[in-house]
Amino acid sequence: MVNKMKKNTDKSEIVISMDKICKSFPLEMGGDQQVLFDITFNVKLGEFLAIMGPSGSGKSTCMNIIGALDSPTTGTYKLYGRDISNMTSDELAIIRNEYIGFVFQQFNLLPKRTVLDNIMLPLMYRGMPMDERIRRAREMLARVGLEKFETYLPTQLSGGMKQRVAIARALAGDPKLILADEPTGALDSKMGNEILKFFKQLNRDLGITIVMITHEFDIAKYADRLIHIRDGHINYDGPIPKNDNNL
Numbered sequence: 001m002v003n004k005m006k007k008n009t010d011k012s013e014i015v016i017s018m019d020k021i022c023k024s025f026p027l028e029m030g031g032d033q034q035v036l037f038d039i040t041f042n043v044k045l046g047e048f049l050a051i052m053g054p055s056g057s058g059k060s061t062c063m064n065i066i067g068a069l070d071s072p073t074t075g076t077y078k079l080y081g082r083d084i085s086n087m088t089s090d091e092l093a094i095i096r097n098e099y100i101g102f103v104f105q106q107f108n109l110l111p112k113r114t115v116l117d118n119i120m121l122p123l124m125y126r127g128m129p130m131d132e133r134i135r136r137a138r139e140m141l142a143r144v145g146l147e148k149f150e151t152y153l154p155t156q157l158s159g160g161m162k163q164r165v166a167i168a169r170a171l172a173g174d175p176k177l178i179l180a181d182e183p184t185g186a187l188d189s190k191m192g193n194e195i196l197k198f199f200k201q202l203n204r205d206l207g208i209t210i211v212m213i214t215h216e217f218d219i220a221k222y223a224d225r226l227i228h229i230r231d232g233h234i235n236y237d238g239p240i241p242k243n244d245n246n247l
C-alpha cells in the first residue's frame with residue numbers, strides 16, 4: 001500500500017536548517033528564562049531523526065520552532081530553504097498545512113467527530129472538494145489498517161488505534177515532513193513499537209522525513225540519527241549509539 005505513493009528522492013535537499021537558535025520565555029516575576037542555546041543542526045530530505053533529552057531540556061520548544069508553531073528569539077530557522085522567522089501567523093499556518101504532518105503524545109483528535117471526520121478536517125482547510133476529501137481520508141485509513149472504523153468516535157478506540165488515526169490525519173495532507181512529539185508516550189511498549197515500525201516504513205518506502213521526540217532510547221533506536229539535548233544545549237548529534245550510557 002505504501003509503495004504506491006511517490007518517493008522523495010533528492011537526498012541532498014536540506015529540509016530543516018537551524019542556525020544558532022536561541023529561545024527565551026519571559027518569566028512572570030520579570031526577566032527571561034533561556035531554554036535553548038545556540039541550537040544548530042540540519043536535517044536532510046529522507047532522514048529519520050530522534051531527539052532525546054531529560055524532561056524540561058527544551059525538546060518540545062525545539063520541536064515547536066521546527067513545526068512553525070513558535071518562533072526563535074534569535075537565530076535563523078529555514079524550512080525548505082525559506083527563512084520563516086519573519087512570517088505572519090497566517091503565512092506560517094499555510095506552511096504547516098502544506099509541508100508538515102504533526103503527531104502528538106495525546107493524539108489531539110476531536111472527541112466528538114468520527115474517525116473519518118478527524119482525518120478529513122485538515123483537508124477542508126486546503127479547500128479540497130468534499131468527495132475528494134472523503135476518498136483521500138478513506139485511503140489513509142486503509143493505509144493504517146483501520147478502514148472498518150471510519151464511523152467510530154475516538155473514545156471507542158484503543159490508544160494505539162487513536163495514534164494510527166492521528167497518523168492517517170497527518171499523512172492525508174501528503175506531508176514531506178512528519179513531526180512527532182512523544183508519539184508513543186501514551187502507549188504500551190507493544191503498541192509503541194508497532195507505531196514506530198510504521199514510521200520506519202513511511203520513512204524507508206516513501207522517503208518522508210521524520211523528526212521524533214522520545215524519552216525512550218529503545219524508541220529512538222528506530223531512527224537513523226540521534227540528537228541529545230541537555231539544559232538547552234546539544235550534547236550529542238550522530239548515529240544511534242549502541243547504548244545510552246554516555247548521553
Ligand SMILES: Nc1ncnc2c1ncn2[C@@H]1O[C@H](COP(=O)(O)OP(=O)(O)OP(=O)(O)O)[C@@H](O)[C@H]1O
Binds near residue numbers: 053054056057
Ligand atoms: N510557553 C512557555 N512559556 C514559558 N516557559 C516555557 C514555555 N514552554 C516551555 N517553557 C519552559 O521551557 C523549558 C523546556 O520546556 P520543554 O517543554 O521544551 O521541555 P521538554 O524537553 O519537552 O520536556 P518534557 O520531556 O517534559 O516534555 C521548561 O523549563 C519549560 O517550563
Ligand SMILES: [Mg+2]
Binds near residue numbers: 059060061
Ligand atoms: Mg516535551
